Amino acid sequence: MKQYVLQRFLQMIIILFGTSFIIFFLFAMLPGDYIDSNINLTPQRAHELKALYGLDQPVLHRYFTWLGNALHGDFGYSLKHQEKVLSLLNKYVWNSFFVAIFALLLTWSIALVTGVISAIKQYSWFDGLVTFFVFAAMSFPSFFISLLFIKWFGVDLKILPIGGMIDTGSNSTGIAHLLEVGKHMILPVIILTLLSIGSLTRYFRTGMLEVIRQDYIRTARAKGLKERVVIFKHALKNAILPAITLLAFELPGLFSGAIIMEQIFNWPGVGRIQLESVSFRDYPVLMAFTMFLSCLTIIGNFLADVTYAAVDPRIRLK
Amino acid sequence: METHSPIVKKQKTMVVVKSPSLWKQTYRRLKKNKLAIISLFFLLFMFLLSFIGPHFSPYILDRTNVADMNQPPSAAHWLGTDNYGRDVLTRLMMAGQISLTIGIAAMFLSVIIGSLLGAISGFYRGAVDMIIMRIADILMSIPGLPLLLILAAILSEWKVPAEYRLYIIMIMLSFVGWPGLARLVRGQILSLKEQPFMQATEVLGLSDRRKILHHLIPNTVPLLLVVATLNVAGSILSESALSFLGLGVVPPTPSWGNMMDAANNFMDFRKRPWLWIPPGTAIFLTVVSINLLGDGLRDALDPKMRR
Amino acid sequence: MNEMLLQVNHLQTNFYTENGVVKAVNDVSFAIREGETVCIVGESGCGKSITALSLMQLIPENGKVEGGEITFAGKNLLKLNKKDVRRLRGNEIGMIFQEPMTSLNPVFTIGEQMIEPIQEHLLLSKKDAYKKAMELITMLGIPNAEKIVNLYPHELSGGMLQRIMIAIALSCNPKLIIADEPTTALDVTIQAQILDLLREIKKEFNTSILLITHDLGVVAEMADYVVVMYAGKVVEEGPVLELFKNPQHPYTKGLLKAKPVIGERKERLYTIAGQVPNLVELQEACYFADRCEHAMDICRIKQPVLNEISKGQKAACWLYEDGEK
Numbered sequence: 001m002k003q004y005v006l007q008r009f010l011q012m013i014i015i016l017f018g019t020s021f022i023i024f025f026l027f028a029m030l031p032g033d034y035i036d037s038n039i040n041l042t043p044q045r046a047h048e049l050k051a052l053y054g055l056d057q058p059v060l061h062r063y064f065t066w067l068g069n070a071l072h073g074d075f076g077y078s079l080k081h082q083e084k085v086l087s088l089l090n091k092y093v094w095n096s097f098f099v100a101i102f103a104l105l106l107t108w109s110i111a112l113v114t115g116v117i118s119a120i121k122q123y124s125w126f127d128g129l130v131t132f133f134v135f136a137a138m139s140f141p142s143f144f145i146s147l148l149f150i151k152w153f154g155v156d157l158k159i160l161p162i163g164g165m166i167d168t169g170s171n172s173t174g175i176a177h178l179l180e181v182g183k184h185m186i187l188p189v190i191i192l193t194l195l196s197i198g199s200l201t202r203y204f205r206t207g208m209l210e211v212i213r214q215d216y217i218r219t220a221r222a223k224g225l226k227e228r229v230v231i232f233k234h235a236l237k238n239a240i241l242p243a244i245t246l247l248a249f250e251l252p253g254l255f256s257g258a259i260i261m262e263q264i265f266n267w268p269g270v271g272r273i274q275l276e277s278v279s280f281r282d283y284p285v286l287m288a289f290t291m292f293l294s295c296l297t298i299i300g301n302f303l304a305d306v307t308y309a310a311v312d313p314r315i316r317l318k
Numbered sequence: 319m320e321t322h323s324p325i326v327k328k329q330k331t332m333v334v335v336k337s338p339s340l341w342k343q344t345y346r347r348l349k350k351n352k353l354a355i356i357s358l359f360f361l362l363f364m365f366l367l368s369f370i371g372p373h374f375s376p377y378i379l380d381r382t383n384v385a386d387m388n389q390p391p392s393a394a395h396w397l398g399t400d401n402y403g404r405d406v407l408t409r410l411m412m413a414g415q416i417s418l419t420i421g422i423a424a425m426f427l428s429v430i431i432g433s434l435l436g437a438i439s440g441f442y443r444g445a446v447d448m449i450i451m452r453i454a455d456i457l458m459s460i461p462g463l464p465l466l467l468i469l470a471a472i473l474s475e476w477k478v479p480a481e482y483r484l485y486i487i488m489i490m491l492s493f494v495g496w497p498g499l500a501r502l503v504r505g506q507i508l509s510l511k512e513q514p515f516m517q518a519t520e521v522l523g524l525s526d527r528r529k530i531l532h533h534l535i536p537n538t539v540p541l542l543l544v545v546a547t548l549n550v551a552g553s554i555l556s557e558s559a560l561s562f563l564g565l566g567v568v569p570p571t572p573s574w575g576n577m578m579d580a581a582n583n584f585m586d587f588r589k590r591p592w593l594w595i596p597p598g599t600a601i602f603l604t605v606v607s608i609n610l611l612g613d614g615l616r617d618a619l620d621p622k623m624r625r
Numbered sequence: 626m627n628e629m630l631l632q633v634n635h636l637q638t639n640f641y642t643e644n645g646v647v648k649a650v651n652d653v654s655f656a657i658r659e660g661e662t663v664c665i666v667g668e669s670g671c672g673k674s675i676t677a678l679s680l681m682q683l684i685p686e687n688g689k690v691e692g693g694e695i696t697f698a699g700k701n702l703l704k705l706n707k708k709d710v711r712r713l714r715g716n717e718i719g720m721i722f723q724e725p726m727t728s729l730n731p732v733f734t735i736g737e738q739m740i741e742p743i744q745e746h747l748l749l750s751k752k753d754a755y756k757k758a759m760e761l762i763t764m765l766g767i768p769n770a771e772k773i774v775n776l777y778p779h780e781l782s783g784g785m786l787q788r789i790m791i792a793i794a795l796s797c798n799p800k801l802i803i804a805d806e807p808t809t810a811l812d813v814t815i816q817a818q819i820l821d822l823l824r825e826i827k828k829e830f831n832t833s834i835l836l837i838t839h840d841l842g843v844v845a846e847m848a849d850y851v852v853v854m855y856a857g858k859v860v861e862e863g864p865v866l867e868l869f870k871n872p873q874h875p876y877t878k879g880l881l882k883a884k885p886v887i888g889e890r891k892e893r894l895y896t897i898a899g900q901v902p903n904l905v906e907l908q909e910a911c912y913f914a915d916r917c918e919h920a921m922d923i924c925r926i927k928q929p930v931l932n933e934i935s936k937g938q939k940a941a942c943w944l945y946e947d948g949e950k
Contacts, residue, residue, distance in 0.1 A: 015455065219790075241732065
């Protein structure tokens, strides 16, 4: 098993480098850049600035310069915000992170319970209701449901704030601040939960259904064990095991920021930064962030493989 | 031999049970799934509404009529008018054409590219397989919407004229969609390759092209059908998200996504829900139907799943 | 004569499929005495496994016991509430299944799975339960019991796993062990070992055994009493020696003729012509009529009933109406 981990780790490193190069190349293909989008510059000045930022070198050269800097923690400079990309992202990424992690906790707890109960009581009214809900949740455009919720809860019922992370013009601190942020977080967290809960519930339901049909569940019953034990000890452990790998896949989502949700809720997170950098051609930011997300995905993949091998006794003991 | 005559005699009375073909069985099972059938009919309705509906509308799409600006739903305008005085229902139908066409076209492109690459990858293995799958992996490791944003940024740089924008969006969506499909098809091909019928094609000396196009890919069709259906749902959602952000279909061409951009305006959002609720509902109902239909197909094609 | 332990009367189990109703167990009756081994034999699909599963109410989802009674130690099993059924399982009735490789949970150790029924039914502490489990393992001829209890199922061979299954079935001293084709998935040499094991258990603990099999060789070795099933019905039953010496029903005769004998040379193996009927579209007739050499007109229009032919032997065949040939 150690060999497997090592192998995967090396694979991961290679893929990371490959991905970084391709992303860099992708961005290098863009005909224009931040300098070009500024129409107030004279061609001469533009040329000077480009030389200053190193934007006139050939691609390969630029890649290695970038790579060298990146390995030192220098991911470039945001041309729009005029600060280092790393510190810029750091300012906003945590706002996205907290919404994402609460949504993750909610999603997994609800999906697990609902999926399992749905599988146990297959074809019951509960199962039908859950299936209906799952489909609805998977089919809603994220922006539509966000808008609807804002309308119902924010505008019509006026019980929740309609946007932003804090009340406008507020300078609360400490507990009051936390409560305020919390109140503003309710809708975004609920929306994010609703969007991902569909497929996850389905996943647990399907997994549980498959496990329940297995021979060893019949044996457990034949031993005269309580049904509760059969389901929640024997069946559940087998159904959850593969889900552990899913957790690792959630890693990039925790930091990627929900672009649309942040746009609608005016939430100061990295999703908004991404959108802005597209509109303003602030490519260093966009590229660094894309790279970051890809790395998280690749690392997540790696963690998923490794944790599964560690948890499943059939693989662990090989 | 004592056993001979009874056997010969019995053959005349044996009943031959004919088992219907895969498609007939699938169709029969699908018919029993009421939700799937309802979805199918709803989708047909949406198609007709979008493509034929506008012909019945007394309003011409782009004619602006300032006098009728921002009217709530009424007898004359069933879904009211927008801020240019255009009839919302007519716009909704025209937008349906765009969104549905893009969704389906993107799906076709994804399926064609994905299955060909997946088939080649799974069939030939070796270096070809490694390269194609690495590219697919890398593309899949970049999250969907950010990748689309990057592509949108690239394309906006190239200053594509408005008429071609739609095609560019289809290509973008298929760019994001093909890796998943390629992986699926490759997996299928890998397992199909080991089956006896493929050994038979080897013995018959068939060409690679024939093996792939006539034998392997047709056997992946059931899986492809389900995946393609669900892919349309995904494409429609992606296109509407992009258009909503202003990076997809841009006005004046209507799409369900960019019609919802009205919600970005504070006044419109609060006071004129008829502007943005109908397109959102249209997207939702269409996507739900596609998902239900795709799921029904999946169940009909593989009854052993019994989910 | 030993006491009657289990009496099955007119058991009816149906399956509800998308093609129709399948009468998998169609009015089946038989009895098992204390210390007796009864074998239910028949080809695949005749309903023998479902009969066994019906006793423990472990039939798959789309099936249901629609009628009959099962009397065990004075109680009708079909009328018991869920809790009492559960108390019986693994406790007074133990069961072993066909596929040992998939019958144990892959994510728990052998020990963890063995102590479960012991803790549940005998209320022993965990430590005592482990001790008992190891005793059982050793008793069944597996060395290194302390090591075994910490292994996972995938680390053991099929034969060893089946012994563990037997150990689990035995752990609470059941009066009856139901073995559903316990050796079908195993090598012949291991098969012999497992059967020997079962015979010893029967001798030592006076346990009754209900053995389901399609292999007449197993029947000859193990059975005291044989029940032959076909298409969901019992077609013949009787003490093993009499049945093998004097089979009455044409189907039984065919089965015995079809089994190749060592030392004998034949140009062609005997087969029973035809196929098992589709259980969904059964007519009112003898189900075996299509394949029977002695089929008469009455066989195609009316079902024969089980009649006692001679000293404990019964057969359902129109050849023996009124108990005479």
